[in-house]
Amino acid sequence: MNNINDTLIPTVGVITDVRIDTPDIKTFRVVTPDGKKAFDHRPGQCAMLSIPGVGEAMFSITSSPTNTEYMEFSIKKCGCVTEWLHQAEVGQQITIRGPYGNPFPVDDVFAGKNLLFIAGGVGLAPLRSVINYCRHYRDRYGDIDIVYGSRSKADLLDYQEIIEEWSNDAGVNVHLTIDNAQPEWDGHVGFVPNYVKELGFDTNKTAVLCGPPIMIKFTLEGLIALGFDKTQVYTTLELRMKCGVGKCGRCNVGAKYVCKDGPVFRCDELEELPSEY
Amino acid sequence: MRKISLDKLQSLFAKIAENAKLYMPVDNADGSASYGEWSEGTAWSDALNTAKSPKDLFFPQTEDLMRFKTEGKNIECIDIRSEVEDFVVFGVRACDAKSFDILDRVFLSEPRDSFYAMKREKGVIISVACTRPAETCFCSAFGINAAEPTGDVSAWKTADALYLQANTEKGSKLLDSLGDILEDTSDAEVAAQKENIAKIMDKLPLKDVSTDAFGGGKTKELFDDPAWDELSSACLGCGTCTFVCPTCQCYDIKDFNTGNGVIRYRCWDSCMYSEFTRMAHGNNRLTQKERFRQRFMHKLVYYPENNDGLFSCVGCGRCVAKCPISMNIVKVMKKIGGNKGE
Numbered sequence: 001m002n003n004i005n006d007t008l009i010p011t012v013g014v015i016t017d018v019r020i021d022t023p024d025i026k027t028f029r030v031v032t033p034d035g036k037k038a039f040d041h042r043p044g045q046c047a048m049l050s051i052p053g054v055g056e057a058m059f060s061i062t063s064s065p066t067n068t069e070y071m072e073f074s075i076k077k078c079g080c081v082t083e084w085l086h087q088a089e090v091g092q093q094i095t096i097r098g099p100y101g102n103p104f105p106v107d108d109v110f111a112g113k114n115l116l117f118i119a120g121g122v123g124l125a126p127l128r129s130v131i132n133y134c135r136h137y138r139d140r141y142g143d144i145d146i147v148y149g150s151r152s153k154a155d156l157l158d159y160q161e162i163i164e165e166w167s168n169d170a171g172v173n174v175h176l177t178i179d180n181a182q183p184e185w186d187g188h189v190g191f192v193p194n195y196v197k198e199l200g201f202d203t204n205k206t207a208v209l210c211g212p213p214i215m216i217k218f219t220l221e222g223l224i225a226l227g228f229d230k231t232q233v234y235t236t237l238e239l240r241m242k243c244g245v246g247k248c249g250r251c252n253v254g255a256k257y258v259c260k261d262g263p264v265f266r267c268d269e270l271e272e273l274p275s276e277y
Numbered sequence: 278m279r280k281i282s283l284d285k286l287q288s289l290f291a292k293i294a295e296n297a298k299l300y301m302p303v304d305n306a307d308g309s310a311s312y313g314e315w316s317e318g319t320a321w322s323d324a325l326n327t328a329k330s331p332k333d334l335f336f337p338q339t340e341d342l343m344r345f346k347t348e349g350k351n352i353e354c355i356d357i358r359s360e361v362e363d364f365v366v367f368g369v370r371a372c373d374a375k376s377f378d379i380l381d382r383v384f385l386s387e388p389r390d391s392f393y394a395m396k397r398e399k400g401v402i403i404s405v406a407c408t409r410p411a412e413t414c415f416c417s418a419f420g421i422n423a424a425e426p427t428g429d430v431s432a433w434k435t436a437d438a439l440y441l442q443a444n445t446e447k448g449s450k451l452l453d454s455l456g457d458i459l460e461d462t463s464d465a466e467v468a469a470q471k472e473n474i475a476k477i478m479d480k481l482p483l484k485d486v487s488t489d490a491f492g493g494g495k496t497k498e499l500f501d502d503p504a505w506d507e508l509s510s511a512c513l514g515c516g517t518c519t520f521v522c523p524t525c526q527c528y529d530i531k532d533f534n535t536g537n538g539v540i541r542y543r544c545w546d547s548c549m550y551s552e553f554t555r556m557a558h559g560n561n562r563l564t565q566k567e568r569f570r571q572r573f574m575h576k577l578v579y580y581p582e583n584n585d586g587l588f589s590c591v592g593c594g595r596c597v598a599k600c601p602i603s604m605n606i607v608k609v610m611k612k613i614g615g616n617k618g619e
Contacts, residue, residue: 249527
């Protein structure tokens, strides 16, 4: 019956690189057994990864679609599947299916706009895909500001790439912050929502927010105080998922399914949903 | 319209079973009925309806999706899907027949669920009009006519004969394949039967349950209704309502390690369970009130919003009969959204 596609049936993927990013986040590079990218995706979309016998879970694809060789997933150790993945070595096979969910509107809404990306902790994982997409097509977008914060310097994801690549791009301003002062850090200290208010951005931007729910809540309030409208701010939701295509019922909130109608939502769209996410 | 006298029913069943597996409601020792496979001598149950709906035959309670073989770091994915054999489901009530329209919109919308789709392609549904609806029935609230059941073939049982009428190509093909065991007759012969069913339906206590307060776009209005607290306060979270429901379709996907590989299977799940939405970083529905509300809001507001106003309830009454604390969708519909006068 191999001629009938069913999205629930995954294909095999191989882990070809494991990068230790922070004490609890690793970034895994995945290709098919014949060395190709498993499928194409858009910035913000997700994939279901599984280890047979352990479980299957949804992860955002952190690499940009402009990377045609492989996909990357930045994964925080916090449950059965992720614990297992963190012990995996290069060469380990897993299963992969997707892509799932809606992408960030990079080709229409974002085109020509100044962009403000705000991330906390592992929340940078989905944003890295869209940030690198926008850097790749740099002339399609205006100025890019990136505010990224984490608990400590060691907890900043993609640190090398941020310092060596993003910070050196023309028209890209990176603002890093950590929660508490530490000896080897001479940058900003403080929580992301406060830092955003201190930086006091002009409202001529489209903002994209991703991070822990509490960070999203206070950062959004801060943006509103700066004069942003909710229609200018995008974020992502994350709920438990099994099928990835709006049938198993798990990620249903109001009339939406986060797996297929999300994970990307404009903040005014969230107001239409019951507060159950 | 074709007919066969009731004393020849077994020969009709035998004829159908020559070319396809035949399932029908059969009596259990405990007085309930359930869908079972017909073999020679199996009697068609006289019960109004089965404990579980025929949903099981198309979306089984547990179903293997695939197998994996693992060796060292390597994984082999094995597709175990095989051709579904022809099968016929006889004796489906009007409510359950309608439930397939609701399930189809979930499983046959893109991307199609091949497991369900293969069974829907092969399975032929023969529905039978209800001659004795029960006081827990409220299909008419959802626009279902117990005297005109849908399905591939509709049937009516009178005192001495069974009347059959094909509604789909699949249904016509089945009736044609039965040859001269059926005799042609006119529609007029079941007219009295239909009229009689209408009279009974008109006397049912739940016939006036109103859906007016519900439908797409009502989330804001109904979500914070204070009545949810009272309605859900005694809910045990047992999930019985979801398991007997012909339209509940939430499922889980799990892996089973056989010692010689892994089987990935899916099984029915329930939004009434605390684990349903539990994630590594928390649970977005912490209380039974939230889970209880989700089930009814989904059937009465969210599903219709995504499906042209179609409600995800067929009024079969199973949850009314089976809930251990006597809570059910009828009580919800009467209390929530200004429907309180009933």
